[in-house]
Amino acid sequence: xxxxxxxxxxxxxxxxxxxxxxxxxxxxxxxxxxxxxxxxxxxxxxxxxxxxxxxxxxxxxxxxxxxxxxxxxxxxxxxxxxxxxxxxxxxxxxxxxxxxxxxxxxxxxxxxxxxxxxxxxxxxxxxxxxxxxxxxxxxxxxxxxxxxxxxxxxxxxxxxxxxxxxxxxxxxxxxxxxxxxxxxxxxxxxxxxxxxxxxxxxxxxxxxxxxxxxxxxxxxxxxxxxxxxxxxxxxxxxxxxxxxxxxxxxxxxxxxxxxxxxxxxxxxxxxxxxxxxxxxx
Amino acid sequence: xxxxxxxxxxxxxxxxxxxxxxxxxxxxxxxxxxxxxxxxxxxxxxxxxxxxxxxxxxxxxxxxxxxxxxxxxxxxxxxxxxxxxxxxxxxxxxxxxxxxxxxxxxxxxxxxxxxxxxxxxxxxxxxxxxxxxxxxxxxxxxxxxxxxxxxxxxxxxxxxxxxxxxxxxxxxxxxxxxxxxxxxxxxxxxxxxxxxxxxxxxxxxxxxxxxxxxxxxxxxxxxxxxxxxxxxxxxxxxxxxxxxxxxxxxxxxxxxxxxx
Amino acid sequence: xxxxxxxxxxxxxxxxxxxxxxxxxxxxxxxxxxxxxxxxxxxxxxxxxxxxxxxxxxxxxxxxxxxxxxxxxxxxxxxxxxxxxxxxxxxxxxxxxxxxxxxxxxxxxxxxxxxxxxxxxxxxxxxxxxxxxxxxxxxxxxxxxxxxxxxxx
Numbered sequence: 001x002x003x004x005x006x007x008x009x010x011x012x013x014x015x016x017x018x019x020x021x022x023x024x025x026x027x028x029x030x031x032x033x034x035x036x037x038x039x040x041x042x043x044x045x046x047x048x049x050x051x052x053x054x055x056x057x058x059x060x061x062x063x064x065x066x067x068x069x070x071x072x073x074x075x076x077x078x079x080x081x082x083x084x085x086x087x088x089x090x091x092x093x094x095x096x097x098x099x100x101x102x103x104x105x106x107x108x109x110x111x112x113x114x115x116x117x118x119x120x121x122x123x124x125x126x127x128x129x130x131x132x133x134x135x136x137x138x139x140x141x142x143x144x145x146x147x148x149x150x151x152x153x154x155x156x157x158x159x160x161x162x163x164x165x166x167x168x169x170x171x172x173x174x175x176x177x178x179x180x181x182x183x184x185x186x187x188x189x190x191x192x193x194x195x196x197x198x199x200x201x202x203x204x205x206x207x208x209x210x211x212x213x214x215x216x217x218x219x220x221x222x223x224x225x226x227x228x229x230x231x232x233x234x235x236x237x238x239x240x241x242x243x244x245x246x247x248x249x250x251x252x253x254x255x256x257x258x259x260x261x262x263x264x265x266x267x268x269x270x271x272x273x274x275x276x277x278x279x280x281x
Numbered sequence: 282x283x284x285x286x287x288x289x290x291x292x293x294x295x296x297x298x299x300x301x302x303x304x305x306x307x308x309x310x311x312x313x314x315x316x317x318x319x320x321x322x323x324x325x326x327x328x329x330x331x332x333x334x335x336x337x338x339x340x341x342x343x344x345x346x347x348x349x350x351x352x353x354x355x356x357x358x359x360x361x362x363x364x365x366x367x368x369x370x371x372x373x374x375x376x377x378x379x380x381x382x383x384x385x386x387x388x389x390x391x392x393x394x395x396x397x398x399x400x401x402x403x404x405x406x407x408x409x410x411x412x413x414x415x416x417x418x419x420x421x422x423x424x425x426x427x428x429x430x431x432x433x434x435x436x437x438x439x440x441x442x443x444x445x446x447x448x449x450x451x452x453x454x455x456x457x458x459x460x461x462x463x464x465x466x467x468x469x470x471x472x473x474x475x476x477x478x479x480x481x482x483x484x485x486x487x488x489x490x491x492x493x494x495x496x497x498x499x500x501x502x503x504x505x506x507x508x509x510x511x512x513x514x515x516x517x518x519x520x521x522x523x524x525x526x527x528x529x530x531x532x533x534x535x536x537x538x539x540x541x
Numbered sequence: 542x543x544x545x546x547x548x549x550x551x552x553x554x555x556x557x558x559x560x561x562x563x564x565x566x567x568x569x570x571x572x573x574x575x576x577x578x579x580x581x582x583x584x585x586x587x588x589x590x591x592x593x594x595x596x597x598x599x600x601x602x603x604x605x606x607x608x609x610x611x612x613x614x615x616x617x618x619x620x621x622x623x624x625x626x627x628x629x630x631x632x633x634x635x636x637x638x639x640x641x642x643x644x645x646x647x648x649x650x651x652x653x654x655x656x657x658x659x660x661x662x663x664x665x666x667x668x669x670x671x672x673x674x675x676x677x678x679x680x681x682x683x684x685x686x687x688x689x690x691x692x693x694x
Contacts, residue, residue, distance in 0.1 A: 167416075
């Protein structure tokens with residue numbers, strides 16, 4: 001091997017924003033993650049997909065430092081999230097992270113405008129007129145400048161998510177974590193969100209992590225995909241690579257097939273035995 | 282069978298102790314977050330409105346009626362001994378020593394405590410608390426501490442208002458309905474009601490009740506299972522536990538304050 | 542509701558509570574009488590039995606409240622109770638004033654009643670009242686009554 005050629009540039013430590021090594025996490029006796037390794041690159045949209053209940057949201061909470069792993073490390077921008085003090089963790093979140101929750105998580109007693117202004121008022125000493133400008137710009141970016149005086153209860157689900165997105169980018173974070181952004185959306189809001197995630201990522205130079213099980217939408221915007229199931233990373237690669245995967249499980253998941261390695265029937269005795277037994281009983 | 286029972290017992294006591302531990306830890310973190318309320322006084326004012334002002338109406342109505350009923354009952358008992366001039370004494374001592382703080386504590390638990398639990402529980406289940414954490418705003422400082430402080434301040438204020446209104450209610454019945462002289466009403470009371478023993482102690486009592494009721498209410502909300510069922514259970518628990526705590530603590534405090 | 546209205550209502554709430562405290566202090570309790578005792582003087586009296594007398598029980602003369610009991614102790618040499626009273630300085634009593642423990646009404650509270658004598662000199666701070674009448678103890682009274690009834694027969 002020629003020593004002069006640089007090894008694969010995407011593996012340069014500087015390009016890795018989040019580095020997850022040997023992550024173990026369990027809820028009670030139930031293991032959620034059983035040794036996960038992941039590298040999430042800067043400036044890309046990384047999707048984490050898997051069946052419901054595989055702890056995708058839990059993974060985001062682990063990255064955000066809201067949960068502590070049983071073993072393993074998560075480094076964000078070179079800092080081990082779970083070794084930071086309370087203050088340093090809050091600093092890291094303010095500097096680096098924005099998160100879009102499934103429900104939007106808007107503060108119900110504040111208007112749309114105040115919700116977007118909230119992080120600015122809490123973390124900066126900007127004047128009200130400055131904040132006013134910033135809020136309108138952020139709302140303009142998600143197309144909801146006209147809705148600034150509405151209360152969260154008056155918004156539809158898709159609009160709430162867009163307001164939450166405007167709030168998440170208010171402090172210009174380096175990364176945004178999307179928790180199930182497409183779930184329960186009508187096709188139009190779905191299309192809006194897909195476009196927004198892609199365009200924001202490019203316009204703001206963000207790194208995005210999208211957790212989802214909506215395969216076609218997620219694949220259409222992501223640069224790299226991790227598939228997790230039963231606490232392990234089953235497959236990773238670009239959407240095109242995954243589509244060509246030879247694993248039957250990956251094919252079933254990506255194609256949305258009803259039966260395959262994951263059986264259609266929940267495990268139990270065969271129907272013959274069940275019927276016979278109830279017949280005798 | 283016996284082993285099963287023992288295991289159940291062990292399991293339950295362990296989970297009760299775990300909850301107590303979480304509640305104490307929660308209280309500690311809340312108390313440490315209190316200084317930050319000074320930085321955001323508008324949050325405290327807003328919560329004083331939500332807990333204090335919103336509870337005021339029920340406190341006023343209850344206070345008037347409790348005072349009036351006490352005066353009537355006192356008259357019925359005392360008139361047999363020819364001691365009806367002591368109505369005011371009986372009314373004021375019962376209200377200051379027991380009924381004022383206890384009633385306020387119970388009404389506050391039912392009106393404001395349950396609302397606090399439900400509000401915080403709902404914030405938890407709609408991920409508002411998590412969302413705040415991810416925006417690097419500590420919900421202990423922004424949500425919990427102002428509500429806690431507002432409650433602890435509001436309850437003694439409400440108790441004072443309750444007691445004053447109840448005495449006025451008694452005054453109304455004694456003078457207008459039973460024909461007692463105004464001067465007799467007030468002077469009889471002043472002879473035996475002591476400012477420190479009765480008024481100050483009742484303020485201390487109500488402050489303790491406020492502390493405990495708000496602690497339980499806020500903790501139950503923060504610790505609830507974030508589903509609609511869990512939220513309902515947490516609200517019920519909040520009212521039941523805080524009411525029992527008020528009554529139990531009242532006995533302890535009375536024993537400490539007035540027992541010879 | 543606007544922030545201003547909320548602030549006004551909270552302000553009213555706090556003001557109402559302060560007004561309530563003021564009323565409880567001035568109208569309902571004896572707070573006003575705390576200040577008056579500052580300039581008073583102390584006298585003492587010995588009693589065989591103080592009955593239900595307590596610290597802060599009133600001291601009165603001719604039906605007028607003139608002071609209050611500040612201390613009740615037991616003398617180990619004379620085997621008597623010693624009651625210390627604070628009398629407001631504007632009230633004067635002769636040296637041979639007598640003190641008794643009386644009851645307001647049949648079941649009312651007990652108080653110290655002062656009965657002025659005819660001496661030229663007045664009681665000064667720290668003086669001891671010599672003539673005293675102990676509290677009536679109901680059991681003793683009933684006991685004496687039954688005893689005398691039994692003797693009559």
